[in-house]
Amino acid sequence: MLEVRYRTARTLPLGRPVAPALPRGGILIQPAEAEARFSLRLRGPLSPGGFPLDRPINTVTGDDRRWVARLGPDEWLIGMPEGEADLLAEAAAADLRGRAHSLVDISHRNVGIDVTGALAADVLNAGCPLDLGDAAFPPGSATRTLLGKAEIVLIRHAGAVPSYRVECWRSFATYVHGFLQEAAIAAQPVERVPAR
Amino acid sequence: MLLIACPHCGNRPETEFRCGGQAHIVRPVDPAALDDQSWSEHLFVRSNPRGVHAERWCHSHGCGRWFNALRDTVSDRFLETYPAGAQPTRSSEITSPEVPATVTQSTVTQARA
Amino acid sequence: MAQPFRTSRGGRIDRARPIRFSFNGRTVEGYHGDTVASALLANGIHLVGRSFKYHRPRGILSHGPDEPSALLSVDRGPGRVDPNNRASVVEARDGLKTLSQNHWPSLEVDVGEVNDLLSPVFVAGFYYKTFMWPRKFWDKVYEPVIRAAAGLGKAPVAADPDRYANRHAHCDVLVVGAGPAGLAAALAAARTGKRVILADEGPEPGGSLLHDLTSQVDGRPAAVWLAETLTDLDARENVILLPRTTAFGYYNHNHVALAERVTDHLPAGGGQAPRERLWQVRAGEVVLAGGAHERPLVFSDNDRPGVMLAESVRVFANRYGVLPGRRIVFATTGASAYRAALDAKAAGAEVTLVDLRLEADCGAEPAELRAAGIEVLTGHTVLGAKGRKRVTGLVVAPIGPEGRIGASRLLSCDCVGMSGGWTPAVHLFSQSRGKLVYEPGLDAFVPGTSAQAERSAGAAKGTYDLAACLAEGDAAGAEAAGSQERRALAATPTATGFQPARVMPTNADPTKVRAFVDFQNDVTAKDIKLAVREGFHSIEHVKRYTTTGMATDQGKTSNMNALGIVAGQLDKTLPGVGTTTFRPPYTPVTFGTLVGPARHALFDPIRTTPIHGWAEAHGALFENVALWRRAWYFPKPGEDLHAAVARECKAVREGVGIFDASTLGKIEIVGPDAAEFMNRMYINPWAKLEPGRCRYGLMLKEDGYILDDGVVARVSPECFHVTTTTGGAARVLAHMEDYLQTEWHDLDVFLTSTTEQWAVIALQGPKARAVIEPLVDGIDLSPQAFPHMAMRSGTICGVPTRLFRVSFTGELGFEINVPSDQALAVWEAIMEAGRPHGITPYGTETMHVLRAEKGYIIVGQETDGTVTPDDVGLAGMIAKAKKDFVGKRSLARPDVVAKGRKQLIGLVTDDPKVVLDEGAQIVADPGQPIPMRMLGHVTSSYWSANCNRSIALALVADGRDLMGRTLHVTTPDGFTTATVAEPVFLDPKGERINA
Structure with a gap:
């Protein structure tokens, strides 16, 4: 099932990210590095082993490099640096031995785009119909949803500035990235004639 | 756009969902045992009440889970949502297709239109 | 003199920031904070448009969104011409170009005004009554002429460049x-x-x-x-x-x-x-x-420019520092206009007020006005307005308690502020x-x-x-907000209250009175009364018959007056008549706002494969398949579709072709009950399929009709690698999830879409093995070790692969599944390795031809949602031993087992050069009377370079009983003949595939 070996360099649909940049105009939209991702499916009692599987649905645990997002009652999306994929697969196999489960490598199916900055929620709300306010979608939230006409997984990481990860399927990446860039332009504040 | 309470994710916009039509139609355990008439009814005959309807919904662009809902087809109000396989707590309010519900009329002419 | 009607001070405009814009080419000056309406009025311009039907001169009625008459085209440059803007809400600014509408040759001289003279014939329902006959004249004569003569602004022709x-x-x-x-x-x-x-x-x-x-x-x-x-x-x-x-x-x-x-x-x-x-x-x-919204009063010629709503006069004076006239008559049936009259007077106008109410029915407001030196005529009706392009006077007359109208009096004025109450x-x-x-x-x-x-x-x-x-x-x-707190705010009391008047009482001949109810649609009180007399009693019918309350203002100013007139005619109460339905939008909304960013590249996601860039660089043309953009064919210089496809088709059968099949849907089905789940979903048996083997699977809906197909590999006892059609990927996954979640809780199975995890490189042709042999590690490619319909895991160019030995061409073939991000590198390596073998990239068109030569169906082309496995000759795939699978019971439905169903056959045209049209109808006898009995239709049809003739697949009633029969197929020029044959045109024994 698992074929997580990367001897050939990966060609990412949005290219490699440039050197770490800071948000300009309150927003930074940056394609993520080549990462490893797994879809884990598991039913039954969620005894915490090596993996934080017993957290509420629509939350994420971990940091922006290694994370486990619970997308449904029996579904988790796991992300990590590329080089750790084999380790994770082995650890998961050991942890879930004897349990009916499915761990599928979807590293190449998913594309990550990081959306950071004060305007991040406004930009995402150009196409995402969810309430992204701090009460409804605080840091540590994660869910599958929509961005315009594409399905995405939206993850909000903790951080000094609002910081979101958008995950979409590979062939939707151009659309999603273009949509976010367009939204970033449209979200810039316009001169407001002061009320008198 | 409707706001639908997914049993797993809470209130979410309608665009994340797919409606699967009438709920509580169980696939026969042994379809071969059904005569043609019963099988065609199982396949094709659905109720379409003016009033409270038990429907299947799938949170397809969310948690991906199927669940059931009671929705008033006149007001679009959801009475409740509940997991697939469960029964609604307010099942007595489901409108029988044979007996049309009394309809709240917004205006005289709206009802006439 | 610039802005002669601007007051010397006051208003919320910024007098330090003058602006200039144009109206019908003329420069108009105003101030920052003006609307186009207020700036026009500041310059004494009241005539701003011609009415919809009668081309009557029209002015500015309102200061707000309810404006029915002052509709302008706003020109902000190419692609930015926006018709039917209300002058009262468009903010005036430097450089704006505005134009009046619905007149020819000009606003001042409008030929269409002849319609006004003909108004006795343009009554309610005129079009419905007049242009009945002859019927065929409607499309060619009546409608174009009517459309040219009536209407509002012109729709823009250039694409909207705005964001x-x-x-x-x-x-x-x-x-x-x-x-x-x-x-x-x-x-x-x-x-x-x-x-x-x-x-x-x-x-x-x-x-x-x-x-x-x-x-x-x-x-x-x-x-x-x-x-x-x-x-x-x-x-x-x-x-x-x-x-x-x-x-x-x-x-x-x-x-x-x-x-x-x-x-x-x-x-x-x-x-x-x-x-x-x-x-x-x-x-x-x-x-x-x-x-x-304030209601206008309905009296004769109440639409003359300069006649506006009373509160609007107040707004123009107080907010914009504009007096719409120097001598203003207010006509009212209620208290609020008194405040407007006082403010107009304070702003410098000469003011008279006429109130339909009797003195005894008024409050303290008449006395207050008289104290300010304003003449107040209570108990007076308005008989009509004077003037044509601008009001010059108002004819008023006293009305007694018993309704008798006294001697009339002309009040000269250049502006009328009217108020019929509020809605x-x-x-x-x-x-x-x-x-x-x-x-x-x-x-x-x-x-x-x-x-x-x-x-x-x-x-x-x-x-x-x-x-x-x-x-x-x-x-x-x-x-x-769920708060108990209340904060009372003291404020100056407001004089309120009015006496509803549907039509101002008059002693004039009712057939001569042009008293407008709906200004935008040129509907008069007379029209509404006529509609009621003709039997239109529902307000919804009156609306549609007379057009009152329609178009861009949706009757904001007119609805209550129209309703009142209908109620009066029917001798009903207002609630007895009811209101028309309010629907979005409240005011007009641009298409741009509704469309938002969903244009051009963002209209719909355009899905491309990892090989897309390579295909583009190598001259491929593309076709849309669902949201995907797939390489269609790879023309060489000078080649058209026909030539390129012929070359690609021969290359595959004679050498080796390479095809990007990445768009195929893929689902990883994992779990202890995976095989049982497969058994229930597909018509085929799966329990005995060994790991490392593949099977062509066919899936039905519960009604017994084909839903999808695809090759499935068993990766391990508990894991299947399922493929679906390109367009069916999401549908099939949803179909499977539905059954798994709602019907078969007992099964321990998990589904994961891997469509985009795996790119698929199809390598097809007798030389396919030779091309990849040097690139593959860990897999014995020999025919004995790796036969047709087998799957092996290994590496290719160092990249992990699930290598399928399968064929959708009838040739020796491989489908190389590799992780998407590494697919381009593998593709390029294969191209390099294949060069000595003459490797040829081919597109979807060639793929279609090659599979048709072998009679392989395409779901959605040979099937249309009403086709069973037996119809396409695949009944043999059904696992007889399985008690149940989705759709099985329906295969015994009476209409599915009946004779006469359409069956898949091949068609060989008698003239080998004739390529039938896909979708063409098939009959047995072209001489039969119309309507003919259709036997079926052509589902696939191509020129086959390998057969050196045309080939076609068709669904024909009882087609398998008609082998060798000649049938007749429609063409654009009549019928052509074709012979029914087996739906296989090449290598009928299927030997090449096992090479």
Whole structure:
């Protein structure tokens, strides 16, 4: 099932990210590095082993490099640096031995785009119909949803500035990235004639 | 756009969902045992009440889970949502297709239109 | 003299910032803060358009969104010509170009005005009655002429270059309208700390407070209270204040659509900023405080330029520093116009006021006016207006308590301010499916029972007193935010109340009177009465027959007068007649706002494979398959589709071809019950399929018809690698999930889409093995070790692969599954390795031809949702031993087992050069009478270079019984003949595939 070996360099649909940049105009939209991702499916009692599987649905645990997002009652999306994929697969196999489960490598199916900055929620709300306010979608939230006409997984990481990860399927990446860039332009504040 | 309470994710916009039509139609355990008439009814005959309807919904662009809902087809109000396989707590309010519900009329002419 | 009608001081315009724009080519000067209407009036321009039907001269009726007449085209440059803008809401700015509409050759001299002379024939329902015969004249003669003569502005022809934005937003309390009630509501809600959005359609929030120079609020002048309140709201983090934003649609579950006009008012156009933004607000609670619309009076020639609403005269004078006339007659049936008259007088106009009400029915307001030196004629009706392109006088006459009309008197004037009372703006409430109730004391429909979490406040609810509006707003805002706190605000009392008058009493010949009810659609009181006499008694029918209340203003000023006239004719009460249905949008919304960013590349996702860039660079043409863009064929210089496909087809059969099959849907099915799940989903048996082997699977819907197909590999005892059609990927996964979740809880199986995890490189042709042999590690490619329909895991070019030995061409073939991000590297390596073998990239067209040569079906081409496995000759795949699978029971349905079903056959044209049309109908005898009996249709048809003739597949009734028979197939020029054959045109024994 698992074929997580990367001897050939990966060609990412949005290219490699440039050197770490800071948000300009309150927003930074940056394609993520080549990462490893797994879809884990598991039913039954969620005894915490090596993996934080017993957290509420629509939350994420971990940091922006290694994370486990619970997308449904029996579904988790796991992300990590590329080089750790084999380790994770082995650890998961050991942890879930004897349990009916499915761990599928979807590293190449998913594309990550990081959306950071004060305007991040406004930009995402150009196409995402969810309430992204701090009460409804605080840091540590994660869910599958929509961005315009594409399905995405939206993850909000903790951080000094609002910081979101958008995950979409590979062939939707151009659309999603273009949509976010367009939204970033449209979200810039316009001169407001002061009320008198 | 409707706001639908997914049993797993809470209130979410309608665009994340797919409606699967009438709920509580169980696939026969042994379809071969059904005569043609019963099988065609199982396949094709659905109720379409003016009033409270038990429907299947799938949170397809969310948690991906199927669940059931009671929705008033006149007001679009959801009475409740509940997991697939469960029964609604307010099942007595489901409108029988044979007996049309009394309809709240917004205006005289709206009802006439 | 510039701006001769501008007052010397006052108003909220910025006199330090003059602006210039053009109206019909003429330069008009104004000030920052003007609307186009106020600037035109400041320059004495009242004639701004011609009416819809009669081409009558029309002026500016209103100061706000209810304006029915002053519709202008606004030209902001190429692609930015926007017709039917209300002059009263377009903000004047430097460089704006505005044009009047519906006249020829000019606004001043309009040939269409002849329609006005012919008005006796243009009665209600004129078109329906007149252009009945001959029927065929309608499309070619009547309709084009009518369309050219009638109408509003011209639609733009160039593409809209502006940017439009979309924004989803959530709040606890949405307040619509920032007048006194809305501001009080927003303030009360904001104090609780809840999230508040306050939207107002005007450029400046404030509503009636913007033109109220005399009232006090909370011990301060209204304008001061307004400024303080806005500062307060603006400073709150939890408040979003949206000026220039119209709430136009109230949908289910408190989903409210707002249109924000972001940059039209900026001279520079706003740079990269969007022109407009659609806000889709989901609100916990909504407060509707959208105010009320004033009603015109219905009297003869009440549409003359210079005749406007009384409150609008007040607004132009107080807010914009513009006197619409020097000698203004106010005609009213209620109290509010008295305030307007006083303000007009204070601004410098000579003023007279005529009130239909008898002196005894009025309050203190006549005495107040007389004390200010204004002549007040109570108990007077208006018989008509004088003047044509501009009002020159108003003919009034006393009316006794018994209704007798006395001697008439002409009041000369250059402006009339009329007021027939007020109509609460219940549009959004009604859109929310709330129930309206008729309030006789207000002569209006007001919000009754709510259908959603909303409440109305202020004039929108029929409350017209300022202090009462503030109190109602405060309470509504607090309640909406769940607060018990109330803050009373003292305010100057407002004179309210009016006596409804549907049509002003007159002693004139009713057939001669042109008293307009609906200004935009040129509907007179006479037209409505005629419609009722002709039997149109439902208000919805009257609306459609006379067109009253239709078009861009949706009858904001006219509905209640029309309703009253209908009620009067039918001798019914107003609630007995009912209202027409209020539907979104409240005011016109641009297409751009609704479309938002969904244009060009963002219209729909364009899905491309990892090989797409390579294909583009190598000259491929593409076709759309679902959202995918697939390489269609790879023409060499000078080749057309036909030549390229012929070359590609031969290359595959004679050497080796390479094809990007990445778009195939893929699903990883994992779990202890995976095989049982497969057994239930597919018609085939799966239990005995060994790991490392593949099977062609066919899947039905419960009705027995083919849903999808594809090759499935068993990766391990508990893991299947399923492939689906390109277009069916999402549908199949959803279909499987549905059964798994809702019917078969007993199965331990998990489904994961791997469509995009794996790119698929199909290598097909006798030389395929030789090409990949040097690239593959860990897999024995020999035919004995790796036969047809086997799958092995290993590496290719060092990249992990699931290598399928399968074929959709009938040749020796491999489908190389590799992780998507590494697919391009593998593809290029294979191209390199294949060069000595003459490797040829091919596209979907060649793929189609090759599979048709072998008679392989394509779901969606040979099937159409009503085709069973037996229909396409695949009944042999059904696992006889399986008791059940999805669709099995339906295969025994009477109509599925009946004779006469269409069956898949091959068609060989008698002329080998004739390529049939796909979709062409097939008959047995072309000589039979029409309608002929259709036997079926052609599903696939191509030129086959390998067969050196045309080939076709078709579905034909009982086709398998017709082998060798000649049938007749439609062509654009008649019929051609073809012979029924087996649906295999090449290598019928299937030997090549096992090479």
